[in-house]
Amino acid sequence: MSGLFLSTGTAFAAREGLVDKGSTIYVAGHRGLVGSAIVRRLRADGFEKLLTRTHAELELTDQPRVRSFFESEKPDYVFLAAAKVGGILANNRYPADFIRENVLIQTNVIDAAYKSGVKKLLFLGSSCVYPKCVPQPITENRLLTAPLEPTNQAYAVAKIAGLEMARAYRVQYGFTTVSLMPSNLYGPGDSFDLQNSHVLPALIRKFHEAKQAGSPQVTVWGSGTPRREFLHVDDLADAALFMMENYDAEEIVNIGSGEDLTIADLAGLIQQVVGYEGQIVYDRSKPDGTARKLLDVSKSEALGWRPRIDLRVGIRETYECFLENCAAVNGGSRSIPAVGPE
Numbered sequence: 001m002s003g004l005f006l007s008t009g010t011a012f013a014a015r016e017g018l019v020d021k022g023s024t025i026y027v028a029g030h031r032g033l034v035g036s037a038i039v040r041r042l043r044a045d046g047f048e049k050l051l052t053r054t055h056a057e058l059e060l061t062d063q064p065r066v067r068s069f070f071e072s073e074k075p076d077y078v079f080l081a082a083a084k085v086g087g088i089l090a091n092n093r094y095p096a097d098f099i100r101e102n103v104l105i106q107t108n109v110i111d112a113a114y115k116s117g118v119k120k121l122l123f124l125g126s127s128c129v130y131p132k133c134v135p136q137p138i139t140e141n142r143l144l145t146a147p148l149e150p151t152n153q154a155y156a157v158a159k160i161a162g163l164e165m166a167r168a169y170r171v172q173y174g175f176t177t178v179s180l181m182p183s184n185l186y187g188p189g190d191s192f193d194l195q196n197s198h199v200l201p202a203l204i205r206k207f208h209e210a211k212q213a214g215s216p217q218v219t220v221w222g223s224g225t226p227r228r229e230f231l232h233v234d235d236l237a238d239a240a241l242f243m244m245e246n247y248d249a250e251e252i253v254n255i256g257s258g259e260d261l262t263i264a265d266l267a268g269l270i271q272q273v274v275g276y277e278g279q280i281v282y283d284r285s286k287p288d289g290t291a292r293k294l295l296d297v298s299k300s301e302a303l304g305w306r307p308r309i310d311l312r313v314g315i316r317e318t319y320e321c322f323l324e325n326c327a328a329v330n331g332g333s334r335s336i337p338a339v340g341p342e
C-alpha cells in the first residue's frame with residue numbers, strides 16, 4: 001500500500017494491521033497533543049469508525065456519564081489519551097486537582113471499558129512516573145524502586161495508579177490492556193503557552209519572538225547541560241497503534257527516540273530552524289532539573305517498533321504549525337488547537 005502524506009508533512013506508511021478496519025475505536029482526549037495524533041494515525045490507516053467526544057460533551061470524571069457513554073456506544077478499542085496534563089508550575093500549584101482528576105478519568109474509563117465489553121484498551125503513562133534518581137537509560141523495571149520527583153508527585157502517583165489498574169484488570173478480569181511510557185513529546189498540537197509549555201515548544205516561541213523583535217539575545221534557563229530525549233507525537237501515535245495490534249502483555253513498554261541531547265544543542269537546533277541570528281545566554285541562577293532523562297527503548301525495539309521522524313525535521317514542522325496558528329490567533333498567545341475532528 002502506498003504511503004500517505006498528512007497535513008503535518010509527516011509521511012505515514014499505511015499498512016494492513018490486526019485491528020479490523022470496521023472496528024469502532026474510541027480516542028479519549030482526541031483534541032489533545034497525543035489524542036489528535038492518534039486520530040490522524042488511525043485515519044491515515046483507513047479506520048473510519050472513530051468515536052470522539054470533547055471534554056464539554058463528555059466529562060470523564062463523571063462516572064455515571066462515562067458508564068452510559070460506553071454502554072450506548074460500545075466501542076471495540078480504546079486509546080486513553082485524556083488526562084489533566086501541565087507543566088511544573090501547574091503541577092506545583094494544583095497537586096490535588098492533578099491527582100483527583102487523573103485518578104477519576106482513568107478509573108472511570110478503564111472500568112466502563114471493561115464492563116461494556118471493550119476488546120482492548122491502551123493506557124498512557126509518562127516518563128515522569130519513574131523515580132527521580134535512577135540509572136540511565138531508564139529500563140521499565142525501575143518503576144517504584146525509589147522516590148519520585150517531588151514537583152509532580154501527585155500527577156505521577158495518579159499515573160502509577162492507572163498503570164496498576166490496567167494491569168490489575170488484566171490479571172483479575174482478563175481484560176486486555178496495554179500501557180506505554182512515552183518520553184517528552186512534541187509536534188503539531190503542542191502548547192506554546194510559556195506558562196504551561198514544555199522546553200521544546202517554549203524555545204520555539206522564545207526564538208521566534210526574539211527574531212520578530214530583533215532582540216540581540218535569548219535567555220535560556222539553566223546551564224544548558226542537562227540531557228533530554230524528545231519524541232515526535234506522530235511517532236508515538238504510530239507506536240500506540242503498533243502496540244494495540246501487536247503487543248499483549250502486562251509489562252509496561254517505554255516509547256522514546258532512544259537518543260538524547262543537551263538543552264544547549266536543542267536550543268542551537270531550534271535557533272537554526274527559526275533563523276534567529278542573535279546570541280544564546282544561559283541563566284545559571286535557574287534550576288537545571290535532572291541531569292539526564294533517557295528511556296531505555298530496547299524492549300519496544302525487540303517488539304519491532306522504532307521511531308522514524310528526525311528531530312530537525314520534526315522541529316521544522318512544529319515551527320511551521322506554530323507560525324500558522326500564530327497568524328490564526330494573532331500572536332500565538334493561546335495553545336495550538338489540536339488537528340482533528342471537532
Ligand SMILES: NC(=O)c1ccc[n+]([C@@H]2O[C@H](COP(=O)([O-])OP(=O)(O)OC[C@H]3O[C@@H](n4cnc5c(N)ncnc54)[C@H](OP(=O)(O)O)[C@@H]3O)[C@@H](O)[C@H]2O)c1
Nearest residue numbers: 029031032033034055059060081082083085126182184185
Ligand atoms: N505531552 C507529553 O509530552 C506526554 C509525554 C508522556 C506521556 N503523555 C501522556 O499522554 C496523555 C495525553 O497527554 P497530552 O499531552 O496529549 O495532553 P493534552 O494535550 O493536555 O490533552 C489531554 C486531553 O484530555 C482532555 N481532558 C482532560 N481532562 C478531561 C476530562 N476531565 N474529561 C474529558 N476530557 C478531558 C483534554 O480536553 P480539554 O483540553 O478540553 O480539557 C485534552 O483533549 C497523558 O496521559 C499524558 O500523561 C504526554
